[in-house]
Amino acid sequence: MEEFRENVRTDRTDGPAGTGSKKAGKRFAVLVITAVILGISAAAVKLSAEWLRRRPDSPADGAVVSKPIDERDAEPGQQNPAEAEVRRIEGAQVTDVSGVAENMMPAVVAIRCEVEKSKKSYDFFGREHESVEEGIASGTGIIVGQSDSEVLIVTNNHVIKDARKISIQFCNALTAAAEIRGTEEGSDLAVVAVKLSELPGDTIKQIRLAALGNSDTVKMGDFVIAIGNALGYGQSVTVGYVSAMNREVTKDNVTLNLIQVDAEINPGNSGGALLDASGRVIGINSVKYSADDVERVGYAIPISEVIPIINDLMNREDLAEGDTAYLGIVGKNITSSHANSFRMPAGVYVSRIEPGSPAEIAGLHQGDIIVGINERTIETMEELLTVFGYTRGGTEAVLKLKVLENGSYIDRELAVVLGYRRDVE
Numbered sequence: 001m002e003e004f005r006e007n008v009r010t011d012r013t014d015g016p017a018g019t020g021s022k023k024a025g026k027r028f029a030v031l032v033i034t035a036v037i038l039g040i041s042a043a044a045v046k047l048s049a050e051w052l053r054r055r056p057d058s059p060a061d062g063a064v065v066s067k068p069i070d071e072r073d074a075e076p077g078q079q080n081p082a083e084a085e086v087r088r089i090e091g092a093q094v095t096d097v098s099g100v101a102e103n104m105m106p107a108v109v110a111i112r113c114e115v116e117k118s119k120k121s122y123d124f125f126g127r128e129h130e131s132v133e134e135g136i137a138s139g140t141g142i143i144v145g146q147s148d149s150e151v152l153i154v155t156n157n158h159v160i161k162d163a164r165k166i167s168i169q170f171c172n173a174l175t176a177a178a179e180i181r182g183t184e185e186g187s188d189l190a191v192v193a194v195k196l197s198e199l200p201g202d203t204i205k206q207i208r209l210a211a212l213g214n215s216d217t218v219k220m221g222d223f224v225i226a227i228g229n230a231l232g233y234g235q236s237v238t239v240g241y242v243s244a245m246n247r248e249v250t251k252d253n254v255t256l257n258l259i260q261v262d263a264e265i266n267p268g269n270s271g272g273a274l275l276d277a278s279g280r281v282i283g284i285n286s287v288k289y290s291a292d293d294v295e296r297v298g299y300a301i302p303i304s305e306v307i308p309i310i311n312d313l314m315n316r317e318d319l320a321e322g323d324t325a326y327l328g329i330v331g332k333n334i335t336s337s338h339a340n341s342f343r344m345p346a347g348v349y350v351s352r353i354e355p356g357s358p359a360e361i362a363g364l365h366q367g368d369i370i371v372g373i374n375e376r377t378i379e380t381m382e383e384l385l386t387v388f389g390y391t392r393g394g395t396e397a398v399l400k401l402k403v404l405e406n407g408s409y410i411d412r413e414l415a416v417v418l419g420y421r422r423d424v425e
Helices: 002-012 016-054 081-085 098-107 201-206 303-314 336-342 358-362 381-389
Strands: 108-122 128-146 150-155 163-169 175-184 189-195 223-228 236-251 254-261 273-275 281-285 298-302 329-334 347-353 369-373 396-405 408-417
Touching: 098 108, 098 128, 098 223, 098 273, 108 150, 128 223, 128 281, 128 303, 150 175, 150 303, 163 189, 175 303, 189 303, 223 281, 236 298, 254 281, 281 303, 298 303, 329 336, 329 381, 347 358, 358 408, 369 381
Parallel strands: none
Antiparallel strands: 108 128, 108 163, 128 150, 150 189, 163 175, 175 189, 223 236, 223 273, 236 254, 254 298, 273 281, 281 298, 329 347, 347 369, 369 396, 396 408
């Protein structure tokens, strides 16, 4: 800057040549002043927009919206209220997560269940006696959707299993009764619903949908935040890092591929949110699969893998058995170990097709491997039957297949109109 000033003073004494430079200097000064004014105006606009967005009465500062869970981030620039509040934290070191926690709390609920479990015992003579044990279970849930009449909350299946009464506590301490909308034990997921008619207007304004992230992009070493109803005492926050991805964990004959973290996941945290540094949900915490013989080993269900399941649970219809769907195959499970040994895709191997069944009419063949239906990934016959159990007969579905051609498996899709279970009974 000093060099620039010296050049201006020299130009002023150089006659005509200096005059041209003087005019150039004035033009430059005008441009600088104009740029400064525009910069100040732009900054003022940005600050005003930020202030408006943060106003308590701003529509983006609360209220649940009803956009489907798998469509909320489908179009750039469209954000739900919680997404609008997400703050990105750049850099390798995070020292304060209070803002992220504060923004997420309206989308997290505490769950309290009154449970009844049957217990068998035997007397001295070997006679069997059955009794009922009552108890209290606590957990956490994440608000993921809303229908015209209900707020929909996802949690772990084991949190609400055997529950005869479920209570939900929202961020403003209001408590309301909930009903089970759908469960899937094989994924340890459940959705419960609270009627909007049970919630006062100020509660509806305060709660919001969780902002969902993409667990497929999570890497080992990423910073994470866990929020949940630890020990049933109320919402708490722990932090840590991703220790491993795709960790295969088996419990009660159920195997899941989970995110392993060193953030503490305590009893009561089940069903709570695992967040990335920007405050988006990348996993659903599960104490059931956390190690109890070592410290700081917790697990979370990757959110991207279970969005189709959550959508199914939210919209699941309670059907009579005869109204459920029927495909007409005999299938065998190709587990991951079999897949590696025989170089086959994991899924359901079609070993037989019933004559005249929807499968035969659609053109399914023996030897095809079913790996998905609609947006759901399928690895076992049990999972396929679960889907049929809440799907009405007559529904058109798209089977995702692996078909052997010229010595290698290729992807195929097959449209099929499912039959009614009552037609084969």
